[in-house]
Amino acid sequence: MSGVRHLALLMRSLNGGGIERMTLNLARAFTERGYRVDLVVARPRGPLAGQVPEEVRLIRLSPSSRLEALRALGAARASRVAWPLLLGPCPLMLRRLPALVRYLRRARPDALLAAGTQSNLAALWARSAAGIATRIVISERNTMSRVVRGAGRGFRRRYPSLAACSYPQADAVVAVSGGVADDLAATAGLPRAGIRVIHNPVLSAARIACGVSPRPEGDRPPLVLSAGRLHRQKDFPTLLRAFARVRTARSARLIILGDGPLRRSLRSLAARLGVADDLTLPGFVDEPMAWMTAASVFVLSSAWEGFGNVLCEALACGCPVVSTDCPSGPGEILDGGAYGTLVPVGDDVAMAGAILATLDARLDRGRLRRRATAFSVDAAAERYLDALLQPRAHTRGPTPSSVGA
CATH class of the missing domain: 3.40.50.2000 (Glycogen Phosphorylase B;)
Structure with a gap:
């Protein structure tokens, strides 16, 4: 896998939060190491829009209709737990799922790193619908049990069941702290041994x-x-x-x-x-x-x-x-x-x-x-590259070899 050169980073927006800052830090570190990097964003607006490195290609995911999103979910063989999400206010990343499928089929990055629960789920579903071999590394950035506790009846309330069904399909699961890893394992019923801890890439040299x-x-x-x-x-x-x-x-x-x-x-x-x-x-x-x-x-x-x-x-x-x-x-x-x-x-x-x-x-x-x-960027970037480029020991579940247009 040493020849992998094309990496994609997926996130919701360019707001000024920690997820966005840390993802930009990784994008910059990956380009400095010679990788071709796409930053794939649902809403490429916000205070950090001017901080995207020139060497990084910015990809905007356009929203789709509910019907298109439902078709993409069906093609992805997503858990039926996800389908009712289209009945109420549609989650940001779910409306971008068809666009993400099209991006993966067209660009075929060697590996994709998703940042945050919505992006994690969208990445896994999109790869399944696209029927491609791109490696998917997902990163949990918050304490899921606490997010769910105040989520009402919306999308976030379903995070544990959706993660339990979908996260095992990832090539690697990353948590930003040991506490987040422990919580994810307990909340979603995932094996703790299968979750890597990589602290955030906060500080450049x-x-x-x-x-x-x-x-x-x-x-x-x-x-x-x-x-x-x-x-x-x-x-x-x-x-x-x-x-x-x-x-x-x-x-x-x-x-x-x-x-x-x-x-x-x-x-x-x-x-x-x-x-x-x-x-x-x-x-x-x-x-x-x-x-x-x-x-x-x-x-x-x-x-x-x-x-x-x-x-x-x-x-x-x-x-x-x-x-x-x-x-x-x-x-x-x-x-x-x-x-x-x-x-x-x-x-x-x-x-x-x-x-x-x-x-x-x-x-x-x-x-x-x-x-x-x-908590340097360099240390985190090397560990993320290891997760992105290293084949995992076990085989994930089947993905469809072809999907109708």
């Missing part, structure tokens, strides 16, 4: 090597920084309540980077807590690490994660970290608390205490930066 200036001492209050989509997963209300407790003890500022549906409610909560004047919400930023360099402490308040890329970025900047010990990822990144303080999910009292203790401590920022080297 250039970013790891760049010098970080210490936060200048001065009259400005210390900066408490956080970042992420303004969504219930990130549990910023707990951070705001913790910050309000911090403000009763000392002066401080809070900046939360990112956009999302909870912006207005977070501002309202800050006003009720009396910290509205100390809160800044700049929205999406291209370079969060520039803000981390200036921060006194970085706080991740999530109820759940797949990994926690922002923690790696903060460590690379030598920025002290406080994080919830949520499933999954932060405990692995911080080595059980050796490189930052872990607090219980939803506990604003413990979070406030940890923030205050961190602000008062004198920490070895160089030690934090050295920890960040474990």
Whole structure:
């Protein structure tokens, strides 16, 4: 398999989330190693649209009708569990399934890496419908049981049964943390031994090597920084309540980077807590690490994660970290608390205490930066290439040799 040269990467959009950033990092790393790379995207719009490397071919998947999607599902021999999905609001990737089938038949990449549950399922179904031999590597990027818990009756509610039926057809199954792998095995009933753990490709060699200036001492209050989509997963209300407790003890500022549906409610909560004047919400930023360099402490308040890329970025900047010990990822990144303080999910009292203790401590920022080297793009890219190019030991289920147009 050493002659494999054409790789495809599949994801939903070019929004500014962790999946999109990590996929772009891999695309860049693969082209640097001489591979021809297609970035296959359902919605190629968003804040990261301008960051697609010139060497990468961007493929847009056009939406199809429900009837076309149903035909593609039938050709893919997809589990009947998937068919009712076409009766309600149609999932983004399902409407792009016929276009993905056409892409695979035309381009015939040697291997395809899918990012996220919807993309994973679409990739496996599309290969079956296309009747081709492209290797499919799927990557689970979030804690499935937590995603399903708040999913209502929609597509996400069916993730465990769909994964149980479809994921065994993959040539390799990857999880971004040991916790995500354990959860996927338990939630979808998959053998844990068949799931590889590859930590996210967060930091390029250039970013790891760049010098970080210490936060200048001065009259400005210390900066408490956080970042992420303004969504219930990130549990910023707990951070705001913790910050309000911090403000009763000392002066401080809070900046939360990112956009999302909870912006207005977070501002309202800050006003009720009396910290509205100390809160800044700049929205999406291209370079969060520039803000981390200036921060006194970085706080991740999530109820759940797949990994926690922002923690790696903060460590690379030598920025002290406080994080919830949520499933999954932060405990692995911080080595059980050796490189930052872990607090219980939803506990604003413990979070406030940890923030205050961190602000008062004198920490070895160089030690934090050295920890960040474990999460380099180069290390992850090599492990993903191994998964993409190495034949698996067992044989997947049959795929149709021909499919009607």
